[in-house]
Amino acid sequence: MAEDIFDVTIIGAGPTGMFGGFYAGLRGMKCKIIDSMEALGGQVSAMYPEKDIFDVAGFPRISGKKLCQDLEEQLMRFHPLIILGEKVLTLVKRPTDNVFEMTTDKGNKHFTKAVVLALGMGSFTPKKHPNPELVPYEGKGVNYGVLSLEPFKGKRVLIVGGGDSALDWALMLEPIASKVTLVHRRDEFRAHESSVQKLKVSKVEIKLWHELKTVKGNGKVEEAVIYENHTMAEETLPMDFVVLNFGFQASLSFLKDWGINLEKNKIPVNPKMETNVPGIYAAGDIVTHPGKLDLIATGFAEGAIAVNFSKTYINPGEKAEPGHSSSLKL
Numbered sequence: 001m002a003e004d005i006f007d008v009t010i011i012g013a014g015p016t017g018m019f020g021g022f023y024a025g026l027r028g029m030k031c032k033i034i035d036s037m038e039a040l041g042g043q044v045s046a047m048y049p050e051k052d053i054f055d056v057a058g059f060p061r062i063s064g065k066k067l068c069q070d071l072e073e074q075l076m077r078f079h080p081l082i083i084l085g086e087k088v089l090t091l092v093k094r095p096t097d098n099v100f101e102m103t104t105d106k107g108n109k110h111f112t113k114a115v116v117l118a119l120g121m122g123s124f125t126p127k128k129h130p131n132p133e134l135v136p137y138e139g140k141g142v143n144y145g146v147l148s149l150e151p152f153k154g155k156r157v158l159i160v161g162g163g164d165s166a167l168d169w170a171l172m173l174e175p176i177a178s179k180v181t182l183v184h185r186r187d188e189f190r191a192h193e194s195s196v197q198k199l200k201v202s203k204v205e206i207k208l209w210h211e212l213k214t215v216k217g218n219g220k221v222e223e224a225v226i227y228e229n230h231t232m233a234e235e236t237l238p239m240d241f242v243v244l245n246f247g248f249q250a251s252l253s254f255l256k257d258w259g260i261n262l263e264k265n266k267i268p269v270n271p272k273m274e275t276n277v278p279g280i281y282a283a284g285d286i287v288t289h290p291g292k293l294d295l296i297a298t299g300f301a302e303g304a305i306a307v308n309f310s311k312t313y314i315n316p317g318e319k320a321e322p323g324h325s326s327s328l329k330l
């Protein structure tokens with residue numbers, strides 16, 4: 001079968017990759033976006049879809065979910081090819097024609113003239129509870145995050161953890177769940193002071209120096225067994241959901257095999273968002289440069305810069321400057 005060679009392939013469909021993909025369409029580039037997750041939106045859709053965001057320009061307040069929906073609508077205007085649920089494993093530039101060849105964990109091959117790495121913190125997976133007894137209950141009451149508030153209405157919820165996510169979920173679920181209990185292995189929280197204060201005056205039951213041992217139930221969570229970590233005294237709580245917040249582990253080790261220079265697990269880029277490999281650009285949380293901020297707003301700008309300069313790489317006669325979208329008839 002003939003190779004289908006794209007102009008630009010963006011690896012990563014977080015806010016940076018999605019907005020970059022829109023610009024590729026605006027520049028008339030044949031664009032493909034690949035993400036290992038099953039949904040568009042990167043960290044925003046995976047970690048905080050129900051939270052409100054206050055620092056996206058033009059939106060005084062927008063939920064993570066709505067931002068992802070709007071980005072998708074903007075992106076799909078130019079019909080890029082979206083490949084979800086595929087993790088890019090290898091990236092090699094063919095010396096014969098400078099086409100980049102990628103392979104994914106699904107065994108598929110993808111071909112492109114230029115690449116934008118919008119990998120965020122890499123393909124990330126939640127850090128799991130060490131007890132394997134929890135595994136059969138994943139999605140059946142054991143959750144590593146909250147993607148929608150709806151299933152928790154009127155239910156008993158145990159939140160495990162003491163960081164920002166744990167406290168945020170406890171406070172968001174408190175008004176809609178029948179009861180929220182929070183267990184934390186220490187007596188100090190790593191969360192924002194304002195969240196800690198809100199927690200203390202909320203109806204959330206706080207159990208310090210406690211940890212989750214296991215869950216029990218018939219096909220779904222019905223009980224959570226917790227223990228006091230000094231005395232090891234156990235307590236069994238009737239429970240419908242357990243939400244664990246141990247953070248995420250990201251994998252970026254593959255980048256070295258792709259020939260990409262790394263600086264403290266970030267990709268150094270110049271002002272054109274070029275990496276050390278000609279034709280490979282990078283943008284968003286994955287990059288480092290003087291003045292770098294890990295924000296949605298900066299990712300948008302970097303994604304636009306990366307894609308516009310990739311256009312000049314593919315065709316040196318083109319300008320990087322895209323012109324004004326307001327002068328287009330779309």
Ligand SMILES: Cc1cc2nc3c(=O)[nH]c(=O)nc-3n(C[C@H](O)[C@H](O)[C@H](O)COP(=O)(O)OP(=O)(O)OC[C@H]3O[C@@H](n4cnc5c(N)ncnc54)[C@H](O)[C@@H]3O)c2cc1C
Nearest residue numbers: 012014015016035036042043088119120122123284285296
């Ligand atoms: C709880 C929380 C709250 C936040 N709140 C705010 C806020 O209020 N305002 C703000 O500006 N920022 C906020 N942020 C930060 C913001 O979400 C990030 O800056 C933003 O998501 C970065 O976008 P990105 O597209 O660069 O990376 P990401 O969103 O991380 O997306 C990267 C994508 O690349 C994919 N990927 C990685 N490696 C591969 C691979 N090998 N193959 C295929 N796909 C791959 C990943 O699956 C992921 O979908 C928050 C972050 C968190 C965790």
